[in-house]
Amino acid sequence: MYETYYKLAGKPFQLNPDPAFFFGSRGHKRAMAYLEYGLHQNEGFIVITGEIGAGKTTLVRSLMQKLDSSKVVAAQLVSTQIDADDILRLVAAAFGVPSKNLDKADLLLAIETFLVSLTAAGKRALLVVDEAQNLTPRAVEELRMLSNFQLEDHALLQSFLIGQPEFRDIMQSAEMQQLRQRVIASYHLGPLDVEETKAYIEHRLKHVGWHHDSPSFSADAFEAIYRTTGGIPRRINTLCDRLLLAGFLGEKLALTAKDVNEVSVEMKEEQRIGRNASPARLISAGRPTQRASGEVNALPELAKLVSDPRMAEQIATLAENFDASRVEFRLGQLEQTVSALLQMLNGAVTTQSIEDPDKDKASQ
Template identity: 40%
Template sequence: MSNALNLYNEHFGLSERPFSLSPDPDFLYWTDEHKRAYTMLEYGVATRAPITLITGEIGAGKTTLMQHLLNNLDDDLTVGLVANAHGDRGELLRWVLMALNQLTEPSANYVDLFTKFQEFLIAEYAAGRSVMLIFDEAQNMSRESLEELRMFTNINANKDELLQLILIGQPELRDIIRRPDMRQFAQRIAASFHLTNMDEKTVYSYIVHRLERVGGREHMFSRKAAKLVYQETNGIPRLVNQLCDLCLLYACIAKREIVGVEHVRSVLADGAYFGPNANTAGDDSTI
């Protein structure tokens, strides 16, 4: 596998793989929407908003933005990252305390856990630090867990902000929060942004950006190839990465220096790409 990857990079003169599926803030492409989403994150942090909400489709770049934020936070913030929390409110507290490196006894009940959490927040505040909890994949949290997060924000007193919450999730999270029985939770959200998909022009610029980041040339992808990539991925960054990665591999196998529309069609025809429009593979009626 490593030899195949080396051949891929050497063929195009790349320093590393440009379209990895793993979120990497070093490759972050600042679309106008990502700039606004990140500004909203910064605003939430700076104003110590009780709850900041960022939503978007799977692969829209939410996790990459979050990682970029983590790399640029001040030292006076203690951060806990909770990914895919599940269970009742007692289990949620265990997830939170674990994220904050606080050990808990298996026999501890809800009151014990909440007391430990509150004492930790107060101790951090006394030491000149505030606490931020980031919940990734928050759309998977139950209504009970979301209500528990609202109760967390009650720990803040007057102007003394001990705790901030950032929720990152898919679009259905917005639908959950907009329900009438979630009105009190929604009122605690002081900053929010919803990331939509990239348009055709942005997809081409995104491809060029990632290629140039690893020493590639601007015109390694033809405009027609990029257009078909956009159509097949609906402009979702993670899917763009998946399809472009395979297209580079196919162009390498064909010993071509430029990825053309024929390479995209070959990937689609071979069923190597599993995107939302995969069943229409090879349809070139709009190219």
């Protein structure tokens, strides 16, 4: 939308992690060095932690792009509350090892056979587990057991565990003692400082053909962006994307701290309204309530929560023509329909055995 106005070849502040935009801050360079050191060691675990949006996934994807596929076979998992029963099947699926209908013993044998075949072919296996803080202790223990696979004195599998800050606390628990002994390096990826924030923004803009005057940023604009985002790359992306959109809508080529602050306030207001105007709350607010005086229309109260004057006016108009009995009747019909559907679903669940669909996906 604003790309044409600012003569950019693409969107500079997309939220999707893209290794093409990798920015080597001091922290990111150090984290990359730890990962590369781990690859050189070819054993054990490397642990990288960082705040949400700190750039961990982009870091890993940038590393994966550098790997020589003729020498390293890499697989990546994004964990979502994975327990021990599922982790092995997901590892097998990530490496393309057939696992359907295999019990645990046969599954372990299949994974080990695959890893041995890679080593025999002069290749190495690397497993990258993102969002590692979601793993259960039993799942982490299964990963540790996989690290025991060896051919003579060569480890068959190396693992990188990437997680949010709480994973550091998890690692310090008594249950993780054996895993800690296998960790050869760990690093916590912190936020950018104010100078790095400026360099990060310019780096992403230059990647899409930016010229410094379209748009231009004042020195205080960079400082305001840093203060607002705390130097977290994803937050910087979100704010700068909205800033360029606001600049386009306002036909501005020069952006200042005033523009940054206005966009920041606008985004905070949207978040506040979003919290107050969740679907459940909106339905509850719009639904007539019983009070001592009888039916009460709550839509005027809802109008007060909306900052956009046009939307508030529309809600107020709706409130004037509000028919409480009609709305109550329609909501009652909806509740009856949902209740009937739930009863049908509950009946279906009790009359047949349903397999876990996630297990089927992991085994395919």
